[in-house]
Amino acid sequence: MDESPVYRDPMSRHAVRQVLWLGAIATAGFLALMVALAWASSATGGGSLVGRAIDVETKTITRALAQEPPQLDSTRATDQVSLFVLGHIMEGLLRYDASNRLVPGVAERWDVRPDGATFWLRDDARWSDGRPVTAHDFAFAWRTILDPANASEYAFILYYLKNAEAINAGRMPPEALGVTAAGDLVLEVEFERPVAFFDKLVAFAVYFPVREDFYVSRDGRYGADTEDLLYNGPFMMTRWAHGAHVRLEKNPHYWNRDTVMLNVIDMPYVTSDTGAVVNLFKDGSIVSATLGAEQLDDAMKLRWDLGRYSDGSVFYLDFNFRPERLTSNLHLRKALQYVNDPGELVNKVIALPGYQPAVSLFPAWLTGVERSFRQEYPPLTISPDLEKARQHLELAKRELGVAELPPLVLLTGDAPIANKQAEYFQNLFSRALGIEIRIDKQIFKQRLEKMTSGDFDIVAAGWGPDFADPLTYGDLYASWNGNNRGKYNNPELDDQVRIAQNSVDPRTRMDAFGEIQRILIEDAVHLPNYERGNVYVQDPRLKGVVHRAVGTDPDYSQAYLIENP
Amino acid sequence: MLAYTFKRILQGIITVWFIATVTFIAMHAVPGDPLANERATTEQIRLNLEQRYGLDRPVSEQYLVFIGGILRGDFGISFTQENRRVNDIIRENFPVSATLGILAVTFAALGGILMGALTALFRNRLPDFVIMFLVILGISVPSFVVAALSQLVLVDINASLGFSLLPVAGWGTLRHMIVPSMVLGLGTMAYLTRLMRSSMLEITSSDFIRTARAKGLPPARIFLKHQLRNAILPVVTVLGPAIAAITTGGFVVELVFAIPGLGRYFVEAVQQLDYTVIMGTTVFYGAFLVSMVIVVDLLYGWIDPRVRLE
Numbered sequence: 052m053d054e055s056p057v058y059r060d061p062m063s064r065h066a067v068r069q070v071l072w073l074g075a076i077a078t079a080g081f082l083a084l085m086v087a088l089a090w091a092s093s094a095t096g097g098g099s100l101v102g103r104a105i106d107v108e109t110k111t112i113t114r115a116l117a118q119e120p121p122q123l124d125s126t127r128a129t130d131q132v133s134l135f136v137l138g139h140i141m142e143g144l145l146r147y148d149a150s151n152r153l154v155p156g157v158a159e160r161w162d163v164r165p166d167g168a169t170f171w172l173r174d175d176a177r178w179s180d181g182r183p184v185t186a187h188d189f190a191f192a193w194r195t196i197l198d199p200a201n202a203s204e205y206a207f208i209l210y211y212l213k214n215a216e217a218i219n220a221g222r223m224p225p226e227a228l229g230v231t232a233a234g235d236l237v238l239e240v241e242f243e244r245p246v247a248f249f250d251k252l253v254a255f256a257v258y259f260p261v262r263e264d265f266y267v268s269r270d271g272r273y274g275a276d277t278e279d280l281l282y283n284g285p286f287m288m289t290r291w292a293h294g295a296h297v298r299l300e301k302n303p304h305y306w307n308r309d310t311v312m313l314n315v316i317d318m319p320y321v322t323s324d325t326g327a328v329v330n331l332f333k334d335g336s337i338v339s340a341t342l343g344a345e346q347l348d349d350a351m352k353l354r355w356d357l358g359r360y361s362d363g364s365v366f367y368l369d370f371n372f373r374p375e376r377l378t379s380n381l382h383l384r385k386a387l388q389y390v391n392d393p394g395e396l397v398n399k400v401i402a403l404p405g406y407q408p409a410v411s412l413f414p415a416w417l418t419g420v421e422r423s424f425r426q427e428y429p430p431l432t433i434s435p436d437l438e439k440a441r442q443h444l445e446l447a448k449r450e451l452g453v454a455e456l457p458p459l460v461l462l463t464g465d466a467p468i469a470n471k472q473a474e475y476f477q478n479l480f481s482r483a484l485g486i487e488i489r490i491d492k493q494i495f496k497q498r499l500e501k502m503t504s505g506d507f508d509i510v511a512a513g514w515g516p517d518f519a520d521p522l523t524y525g526d527l528y529a530s531w532n533g534n535n536r537g538k539y540n541n542p543e544l545d546d547q548v549r550i551a552q553n554s555v556d557p558r559t560r561m562d563a564f565g566e567i568q569r570i571l572i573e574d575a576v577h578l579p580n581y582e583r584g585n586v587y588v589q590d591p592r593l594k595g596v597v598h599r600a601v602g603t604d605p606d607y608s609q610a611y612l613i614e615n616p
Numbered sequence: 617m618l619a620y621t622f623k624r625i626l627q628g629i630i631t632v633w634f635i636a637t638v639t640f641i642a643m644h645a646v647p648g649d650p651l652a653n654e655r656a657t658t659e660q661i662r663l664n665l666e667q668r669y670g671l672d673r674p675v676s677e678q679y680l681v682f683i684g685g686i687l688r689g690d691f692g693i694s695f696t697q698e699n700r701r702v703n704d705i706i707r708e709n710f711p712v713s714a715t716l717g718i719l720a721v722t723f724a725a726l727g728g729i730l731m732g733a734l735t736a737l738f739r740n741r742l743p744d745f746v747i748m749f750l751v752i753l754g755i756s757v758p759s760f761v762v763a764a765l766s767q768l769v770l771v772d773i774n775a776s777l778g779f780s781l782l783p784v785a786g787w788g789t790l791r792h793m794i795v796p797s798m799v800l801g802l803g804t805m806a807y808l809t810r811l812m813r814s815s816m817l818e819i820t821s822s823d824f825i826r827t828a829r830a831k832g833l834p835p836a837r838i839f840l841k842h843q844l845r846n847a848i849l850p851v852v853t854v855l856g857p858a859i860a861a862i863t864t865g866g867f868v869v870e871l872v873f874a875i876p877g878l879g880r881y882f883v884e885a886v887q888q889l890d891y892t893v894i895m896g897t898t899v900f901y902g903a904f905l906v907s908m909v910i911v912v913d914l915l916y917g918w919i920d921p922r923v924r925l926e
Contacts, residue, residue: 067737068836077726084722115874121697129653202664204657220660275699293700293708295787295876320786322874326764327785331874334771334784496648496889503652533656 104338105592107612110313112338112593115320115328119294124274125259126196129204131604137256138603139299139316141284144170144189144238144253147602149595149609151519153250157184157260157283158238165245165555167213167229170238170253177304178262179282186232188260194218194225195266196257205257208517211249213241247555248520254602255518285311285608294321312595312611332588339589339596339605344403344467347586355588359405362585363600365414365524366513368461368476368578371505371537377459378508378537382447384575388433389440390483391578400475401468405584411568412514412528414582416600417521420557424521428565431572437483444484458487462507465494472511472580502536510536513583519601521564525551528567528576544570591616624913628906635902636686636895640679643894650695650889669695669891682895691896696888702896705881710900712787713870713877717863719793720801721855724862727805729851732812733844736820747809754806763799763872770795785874796873800866804858808851815847849920856912860905 104113120133128137144158158170176184196203197218206219213229229241242249252258261273265281272279277291285305290298299316302308320331325343332340333353342350342357350357368391370378377383393408407415411430419427448456459480463473470492477488488509493501502510514534516523526532529548530540544567551563571577589596592613597606651657651665666672670681685692691702731751735744767784774780783792819825820843828838866879878897885893 067734073733074730077730081722081726084719119697122699124699127698129655199660199664200668202661202668204653204655204661204665206661206664207658216660219664272699279699292876293705294880295712319788320874321876322785322871324871324874327767327872327874330767330771330784334774334780336780336784336786494887496650496652496887497646499652499654500648503649503656533658536656 104332104335104590105612107592107614109315110612111315111317112313112607112610112612113317113319114337114339115322115331116297116318117321117323119321120297122274123280123288124261125256126192126201126261127203127205127274128256134256135603135605136288136297136299137259137284138606139284139286139608140280140282140288140302141256141259142176142305143255143259144172145250146254147599147606149597149606151599153254156254157189158253161250163249165242167242168240168249170240172236172238173306174236175306176283177306178265179287179302179304181304182262183235184260184262184283185235186238187235188262189238189258190228190230190232191263191266192259192261193230194228195261197228198225203257208252208255208257211242211244211246211252213243215243244553245555247557247560248518248522251518251520251601286316295319296321311608313607316607329588338593339587342586342588344401347403350588356591357404357586357588358598359584359586360598361405361407361414361416361600362515362583362598362604363414363416364513364515364583365409365412366472366511366580366583367409367412368580369510369512369537370539370575370577371508371510372539373505373537376505376508377447377451377456380447380451381575382443382450383456386440386443386447386484387480387486388575388578389436389443390479391433392435392479393580396472396475397581400471401581403584403586405586407582407584409579409582411579412524412571412577413521413564413568414516414524414600417524418519419521419561424561424564427561428568430568433572440484444486456486458489459508460491460506461488462491462493462498462501462510464498464511465492469511476509505536505538511580512536512577516601521561522551525564525567528571539576541570541574621910621914624910628903628910631906632899632903636683636899637679639895639898640682643889643891644675646889648889650891686899691899692892694885694893695890696885696893702892705893706878706896706900709876709878709881712875713863713866713879716793716797716800716866716869716875716877717859719797720862720866721804721859722801723798724801724804724808724858725851725855727801728808729812729844729848731805731809732851733816733839733847735809735813736816736847739817748813751806751809754802755810759799759803760868760872762802763796763869766795766799767872785872787873787875792873792875796869796875800862800869804862808854808858811850811854812847815850816843819843819847845919849916852912852915852919856908857905860901860908863904 105111116132118132120136121130122128122133123136125137125141128134142156144156144161145153146156148154155173157172157176159173161170162168172184172186174183178184193209193212195201196206196209197215199219199221210216214223214227215229217223218225218228229243231239233239246252260283262281266273269279274280277288280288282288282302283305285302285307286299287302288297289300290296297318301311301314305311320328320337322328325341325346328337328340329342329346329349331337370384372379393410397406397408410432413424415423415425417424421427448454461473461476463469473490473492477490480486480488491501491507501507502512514524514527526548528535528539528544530545547563547566547570551560551567554560554563585598593610594613595610597609598604599606651662651669651671657665670678689703694700694702694705697705731747735747738744770782770784774784782795786792825838825842828842866875866877867883869875870877870880881893882897882901885897
């Protein structure tokens with residue numbers, strides 16, 4: 052570096068003065084450029100005017116969005132963020148109220164029979180252009196979903212309708228679907244097979260209405276922008292700068308508008324970074340923030356009043372049942388089952404409020420015949436028992452004909468909690484049973500690929516509910532289910548799934564789910580880990596926000612503001 | 617000059633084609649299924665999806681369709697945002713990345729040249745040590761740390777002032793741009809400072825500076841006309857690639873400051889195996905980078921007449 056002689060003469064002092072001048076000019080230039088760019092960007096309409104978290108006067112709240120809603124065409128939406136937005140701007144035949152009961156939506160009353168259903172629509176339901184919401188709009192939406200050209204991922208959730216599956220496979224025209232509009236205000240539905248929870252299904256976003264003339268007029272762009280959507284829900288979308296800003300405003304045409312207390316839900320921040328969202332909350336820019344483990348200490352220090360709820364999903368370790376895999380051996384699975392301790396995992400390892408130890412595939416929030424499913428059908432509890440675990444391990448080794456077990460591959464994702472979970476089990480199985488676990492950490496699509504092709508011994512998996520019936524979990528291990536990635540195949544379990552699918556008698560169905568739960572535990576088909584929770588902090592002036600396991604979450608349609616908490 | 621420009625542009629086009637082809641092959645070689653989702657689809661639904669995106673056709677045919685699309689300037693429809701065209705995604709989000717990038721590069725270049733010149737003038741004295749310490753810090757601390765830290769500091773500043781001096785995140789006005797662009801440009805500024813320092817030192821000890829001093833030229837004139845102009849050349853060389861790197865590499869800053877730039881789409885598309893967005897953004901960024909390098913080459917001839925372009 053020091054290859055040149057040093058000049059320390061008056062000249063360099065002059066030069067320094069010169070450099071400082073240059074610096075001043077440069078700074079001025081930089082500022083000028085910023086002003087110019089800021090002006091240019093606001094001129095192109097990319098600007099987002101950021102207000103404060105709450106404006107009681109105008110009944111406005113500001114919040115962040117985890118990501119850009121990828122799909123607001125209700126016939127094709129699948130992800131959480133899109134469903135959250137859709138739940139506010141659209142309304143189905145029925146909806147869930149604040150205490151998660153089904154209440155009338157567009158339908159005033161309804162009648163579900165074993166062979167079909169009838170919905171009587173209210174005559175004051177309106178689209179945002181003032182025209183009435185009719186039975187034709189529902190029939191059109193449902194036919195569109197099943198049209199193979201539309202390629203809806205959620206088409207299967209309409210397979211209960213007559214001829215639905217054949218239409219989706221292109222064997223029948225969409226007009227053959229078992230749904231007809233008997234006039235503008237009566238919707239007649241025919242079933243392919245009896246379905247006990249159809250009322251719950253029609254509250255789901257995929258069953259929302261779509262008006263044919265508008266859909267056709269958008270020429271393939273339905274749902275792409277604010278002007279490419281018609282709204283019939285409590286809010287309408289008045290602004291959508293992709294990836295940047297979503298703004299919902301109260302829909303003046305909504306039939307039940309008097310119950311909607313907020314005027315504006317403004318979402319000018321789109322980021323999945325929980326740290327950034329918490330900083331925004333701390334700054335008073337947004338009304339609520341979901342916390343991650345990293346922000347929890349900070350929140351405690353600031354004495355924030357934390358809210359928590361279960362988001363409805365349950366997570367577990369799945370085994371690979373393909374015959375060439377060691378995990379197809381019952382005693383090996385039993386050995387692992389007897390050291391599994393969800394309580395320790397949740398309380399000591401994950402250590403986040405809102406998370407609950409899982410004891411069954413069926414999470415605690417599900418309803419049985421009358422009370423909660425968990426109370427009516429308590430699962431067999433397997434408490435950790437090292438003695439039994441080692442006995443099973445010896446039996447497993449004998450059956451498999453090995454003196455020492457080769458390492459098992461645990462496939463997992465790249466999220467922080469998945470890491471903790473995998474390392475915990477690696478440590479646990481090695482410490483308790485001397486079984487070596489090799490963690491195979493993969494990003495989303497690669498993990499799915501390996502799950503589907505069966506390239507694992509154990510995989511950390513989970514399931515979020517589609518509808519509020521135990522069947523959303525109950526058929527996961529049926530031999531024909533594509534989500535049964537370990538290829539578990541048990542005719543006894545399959546029989547119970549068929550009963551649960553085809554019966555309409557609540558008692559018979561819940562008994563079947565009870566049996567499924569028993570088989571899963573006795574056969575050690577999977578190891579339940581945790582029911583996922585959500586910890587959040589919210590401005591105390593905002594009230595009436597509803598969180599739920601199934602459906603729109605969070606739901607601001609009944610939320611309101613108070614001046615002094 | 618014209619022939620040279622033409623030749624460089626032709627080379628650029630071939631480079632972009634090469635980038636596109638290699639990306640296409642690599643993308644299809646990566647394990648994973650672009651249409652797969654947590655919720656397994658039935659055979660039929662999967663078939664419908666494949667048809668919609670043309671994935672049921674042989675890979676060679678998909679390649680031809682894709683190249684044909686590029687020639688028509690149409691990158692197709694995103695896999696994850698199924699009713700948005702990739703062209704729209706680039707058109708709406710690139711200006712944001714570009715604005716952020718231009719600001720960051722300007723900040724980096726001005727700061728780098730200024731501080732580099734200062735360290736050279738004060739070599740082995742206190743200002744030199746202080747700045748070089750900061751430079752090493754700037755190079756070694758990753759941007760997600762700097763981004764998160766600066767955001768945290770902002771929150772505290774706003775809280776202690778009692779009003780919002782600068783917004784913590786978001787995009788749209790000048791006030792939103794200041795902190796993110798500085799965070800984004802920090803690493804490059806540190807790198808340019810080092811480059812400028814060594815280049816200045818080399819020039820300072822050269823014969824023509826000694827001659828200029830001997831002639832009794834005013835120091836300001838020596839500094840501006842002789843030292844700075846010669847020392848700045850290596851900085852200009854790396855500026856082109858730096859602009860491209862900064863506008864494409866803003867993923868973390870865009871995430872932390874909730875900025876709707878293209879960098880986020882670029883990274884998320886790769887994670888989600890969103891074929892059309894991967895191809896669209898890669899080809900677009902490739903073309904952008906190549907044109908930046910060409911522009912710098914042409915600029916070079918203007919700054920330094922010794923460089924013969926022909």
